[in-house]
Amino acid sequence: QVQLQESGPGLVKSSETVSLSCTVSGGSISSNYWSWIRQPPGKGLEWIGYIYYSGSTNYNPSLKSRVTISVDTSKKQFSLKLRSVTAADTAVYYCAREDYSTSSGGYYMDVWGKGTTVTVSS
Amino acid sequence: DIQMTQSPSSLSASVGDRVTITCRASQTIITYLNWYQQKPGKAPQLLIYAASSLQSGVPSRFSGSGSGTDFTLTISSLHPEDFAAYYCQQSFSVPRSFGQGTKLEIK
Numbered sequence: 762q763v764q765l766q767e768s769g770p771g772l773v774k775s776s777e778t779v780s781l782s783c784t785v786s787g788g789s790i791s792s793n794y795w796s797w798i799r800q801p802p803g804k805g806l807e808w809i810g811y812i813y814y815s816g817s818t819n820y821n822p823s824l825k826s827r828v829t830i831s832v833d834t835s836k837k838q839f840s841l842k843l844r845s846v847t848a849a850d851t852a853v854y855y856c857a858r859e860d861y862s863t864s865s866g867g868y869y870m871d872v873w874g875k876g877t878t879v880t881v882s883s
Numbered sequence: 884d885i886q887m888t889q890s891p892s893s894l895s896a897s898v899g900d901r902v903t904i905t906c907r908a909s910q911t912i913i914t915y916l917n918w919y920q921q922k923p924g925k926a927p928q929l930l931i932y933a934a935s936s937l938q939s940g941v942p943s944r945f946s947g948s949g950s951g952t953d954f955t956l957t958i959s960s961l962h963p964e965d966f967a968a969y970y971c972q973q974s975f976s977v978p979r980s981f982g983q984g985t986k987l988e989i990k
């Protein structure tokens with residue numbers, strides 16, 4: 762059974778870059794799309810972007826200028842870099858697997874990490 | 884980009900009640916609509932995918948319906964563990980987008 766685990770610094774200073782990683786265990790990273798989603802305190806879910814195992818990416822336009830998602834299949838990890846952070850980037854960051862149903866059609870995020878909290882300090 | 888709007892934003896109900904949450908997309912998403920449940924301090928969990936397909940392990944009291952722009956999540960008889968937040972999400976196009984959430988509380 763595939764499991765995901767996020768890792769990264771809990772605290773980052775304003776204007777700096779935060780780097781998070783997500784490690785895939787119990788299955789292969791060499792298929793599926795791999796996503797990042799965040800949730801500010803007390804608020805809803807925001808999709809940041811995803812990467813296909815081959816390296817192709819797609820980002821939320823609201824964050825595209827500051828975000829890079831990459832994958833290292835040899836380490837079974839994918840990563841998020843968010844540049845020039847501000848207090849508005851304080852959130853719980855989740856990684857997730859996006860799978861596809863051949864029977865019903867459509868993509869869905871069926872495996873999620875537990876999340877890692879990123880706090881931006883001034 | 885596709886906007887997803889859920890209603891209501893919050894809902895009070897009792898154990899045993901039947902509840903319905905609605906989700907509307909700003910354009911047609913066919914049936915590329917997923918529902919998630921999130922409990923406090925936990926990651927979201929997939930309940931329903933492709934509008935009406937029940938994820939493995941999810942109780943049958945959960946059901947989804949709809950197509951085009953209008954969708955519903957129904958819980959046929961609330962259990963105590965169902966009090967949580969619920970989110971819809973479209974997978975028709977990128978960027979993926981979520982509804983703002985519905986918080987289901989105990990009356």
